[in-house]
Amino acid sequence: MTEQAAAPVPQHAGPEPMTGAQSLIRSLEAVGAETVFGIPGGAILPAYDPLMDSTKVRHILVRHEQGAGHAATGYAQATGKVGVCMATSGPGATNLVTPIADAYMDSVPIVAITGQVASKAIGTDAFQEADICGITMPITKHNFLVTDAADIPRVIAEAFHIAATGRPGPVLVDIAKDALQARTVFRWPVETQLPGYRPVTKPHAKQIREAAKLLATSKRPVLYVGGGVLKAQATTELRILAELTGAPVVTTLMALGAFPDSHDQHLGMPGMHGSVAAVTALQKADLLFALGTRFDDRVTGRLDTFAPFAKIVHADIDPAEIGKNRAADVPIVGDAREIIADLIVAVQQEQSAAQAAGEARFEYGAWWEQLNAWRKTYPVGYDPAPEGMLSPQQVIERIGQKVGPDAIYAAGVGQHQMWASQFINFEKPATWLNSGGAGTMGYAVPAAMGAKAGCPDATVWAIDGDGCFQMTNQELVTCALNNIPIKVAIINNGSLGMVRQWQTLFYNQRYSNTVLHDGPENDGRGPAAGTRIPDFVKLSEAMGCYALRCERPEDLDAVIDKAMALNDAPVVIDFIVHQDAMVWPMVAAGTSNDEILAARDVRPDFGDEND
Numbered sequence: 001m002t003e004q005a006a007a008p009v010p011q012h013a014g015p016e017p018m019t020g021a022q023s024l025i026r027s028l029e030a031v032g033a034e035t036v037f038g039i040p041g042g043a044i045l046p047a048y049d050p051l052m053d054s055t056k057v058r059h060i061l062v063r064h065e066q067g068a069g070h071a072a073t074g075y076a077q078a079t080g081k082v083g084v085c086m087a088t089s090g091p092g093a094t095n096l097v098t099p100i101a102d103a104y105m106d107s108v109p110i111v112a113i114t115g116q117v118a119s120k121a122i123g124t125d126a127f128q129e130a131d132i133c134g135i136t137m138p139i140t141k142h143n144f145l146v147t148d149a150a151d152i153p154r155v156i157a158e159a160f161h162i163a164a165t166g167r168p169g170p171v172l173v174d175i176a177k178d179a180l181q182a183r184t185v186f187r188w189p190v191e192t193q194l195p196g197y198r199p200v201t202k203p204h205a206k207q208i209r210e211a212a213k214l215l216a217t218s219k220r221p222v223l224y225v226g227g228g229v230l231k232a233q234a235t236t237e238l239r240i241l242a243e244l245t246g247a248p249v250v251t252t253l254m255a256l257g258a259f260p261d262s263h264d265q266h267l268g269m270p271g272m273h274g275s276v277a278a279v280t281a282l283q284k285a286d287l288l289f290a291l292g293t294r295f296d297d298r299v300t301g302r303l304d305t306f307a308p309f310a311k312i313v314h315a316d317i318d319p320a321e322i323g324k325n326r327a328a329d330v331p332i333v334g335d336a337r338e339i340i341a342d343l344i345v346a347v348q349q350e351q352s353a354a355q356a357a358g359e360a361r362f363e364y365g366a367w368w369e370q371l372n373a374w375r376k377t378y379p380v381g382y383d384p385a386p387e388g389m390l391s392p393q394q395v396i397e398r399i400g401q402k403v404g405p406d407a408i409y410a411a412g413v414g415q416h417q418m419w420a421s422q423f424i425n426f427e428k429p430a431t432w433l434n435s436g437g438a439g440t441m442g443y444a445v446p447a448a449m450g451a452k453a454g455c456p457d458a459t460v461w462a463i464d465g466d467g468c469f470q471m472t473n474q475e476l477v478t479c480a481l482n483n484i485p486i487k488v489a490i491i492n493n494g495s496l497g498m499v500r501q502w503q504t505l506f507y508n509q510r511y512s513n514t515v516l517h518d519g520p521e522n523d524g525r526g527p528a529a530g531t532r533i534p535d536f537v538k539l540s541e542a543m544g545c546y547a548l549r550c551e552r553p554e555d556l557d558a559v560i561d562k563a564m565a566l567n568d569a570p571v572v573i574d575f576i577v578h579q580d581a582m583v584w585p586m587v588a589a590g591t592s593n594d595e596i597l598a599a600r601d602v603r604p605d606f607g608d609e610n611d
């Protein structure tokens with residue numbers, strides 16, 4: 001993650017007398033924060049007054065602080081800059097907890113600024129007091145409680161620096177109301193005081209050489225690429241490394257777009273709903289080259305059976321990740337871009353040395369034969385919906401085809417998220433936003449809003465579930481009022497689909513509390529007219545959006561075209577889809593990746609030549 005360039009501060013600025021609140025806004029301007037998502041309230045109110053006069057910082061008034069937090073995350077993921085959200089003390093601050101946890105799990109750089117009760121009242125159970133620093137301690141990269149106005153510029157500079165550098169993550173700055181109201185002087189630039197914080201970015205040369213050697217002699221390597229490669233903006237280097245070595249690539253849910261889906265060396269996504277080829281490649285590999293990834297349980301399946309034949313090269317900016325879940329044979333700490341750049345040179349040296357010695361190196365021919373056979377036999381696909389019904393996969397696939405790889409796609413959490421990851425082709429970095437680590441329902445609409453606010457020229461689609469949409473759809477009001485024309489595709493199967501899928505597979509089809517419409521069952525058709533509560537078309541229109549509905553396969557293209565043509569307000573499409581569609585392939589939770597099912601009751605036959 002690169003730190004955003006601080007806006008130039010006029011030389012004559014010098015020390016200027018002002019309030020803490022004014023100093024906060026000046027500090028935000030100085031670090032280059034352009035957009036803040038938030039809601040005012042008593043404790044933060046002093047900051048909102050000078051915010052009104054800022055010509056550099058745009059404040060977007062959201063409808064719920066959770067929306068502000070996810071919007072900051074979407075903004076950060078789409079722009080590569082630090083996202084900013086703001087809330088008042090107590091409930092305002094605690095409403096930020098979910099998006100902060102979400103950003104922490106996915107290593108997204110955001111700064112959350114909260115008002116706190118006056119410093120003398122802290123600890124007295126004052127009105128709207130919550131110990132937000134205590135609450136967010138385990139879910140922030142760092143947090144600050146500011147009680148002295150003089151500290152504000154330094155703390156803001158440090159917060160942005162910490163959020164953006166090393167392994168990115170959320171930082172919370174909690175400022176007592178009296179510190180915002182006090183008189184102070186604003187000085188910039190400030191001296192930061194972070195003696196214990198020096199993330200290592202430059203990898204160790206010996207480890208790089210070791211890694212290149214392993215890659216040279218490996219017979220079955222896989223480049224296992226995670227979100228860290230996107231955060232480090234290392235996708236150009238990744239492609240060079242992949243093409244130089246000819247090794248297969250898998251990109252995790254957080255890394256989609258880091259390597260083009262259309263590239264012949266791409267095996268797809270590993271993990272619980274990954275492609276058979278990607279999952280099995282990891283299982284049968286003799287070398288995993290893990291770049292900016294953390295051996296998440298959704299990728300490894302049952303850990304003690306994961307990639308049993310593989311040596312591990314693990315490169316990550318965060319030393320705490322290395323060896324956390326799987327011991328590394330070659331640990332490399334550093335920035336993914338610097339690591340891959342150094343690896344390219346080391347691989348070239350290995351290749352020249354091998355050529356000079358007449359030795360065969362980087363020979364993966366037999367491996368590719370095997371991989372190609374798996375790819376061909378078990379492509380990711382889906383069964384068409386029964387006659388006359390819309391299949392959710394088809395809707396998502398068609399949106400991807402018509403809208404194309406330049407658009408930004410944000411997903412909610414559930415079946416639609418997995419189908420979006422499988423059936424939209426991601427070709428470019430920063431085009432796929434989702435809640436991977438936390439799996440936060442309600443992420444899509446506000447994240448799409450944040451992405452569109454940060455990239456107004458991009459087309460931004462939220463692919464959402466009918467369950468997720470009901471958690472945060474009110475941010476469409478924010479979009480309508482602030483000229484943020486996102487498009488939202490609700491994949492409306494009338495149920496909490498992913499949970500229903502687990503009930504189908506593991507709970508004898510007992511659908512406890514997963515129906516979202518006003519019943520009865522509709523032959524698998526999704527919710528019937530008259531049972532749709534809420535009616536998403538009416539709801540969206542009430543929120544100032546264009547609203548469309550699509551129920552028949554023959555209308556699909558025309559409805560997407562219509563949505564694409566409407567650009568002066570947000571557009572919501574209610575796609576009524578087949579409710580029994582399931583996400584495949586699947587590795588059931590807690591089982592081994594070796595037990596992957598390509599489809600229901602379809603166990604791939606891998607042979608056992610490598611085992």
Ligand SMILES: Cc1ncc(C[n+]2csc(CCOP(=O)(O)OP(=O)(O)O)c2C)c(N)n1
Nearest residue numbers: 414415416439441465466467468496497498
């Ligand atoms: C905040 C939150 N609550 C509960 C869950 C558990 N959960 C995971 S997926 C899911 C269902 C999502 O339903 P919907 O948005 O309709 O998407 P679908 O799976 O039908 O595509 C639920 C309840 C969650 N991930 N997040």
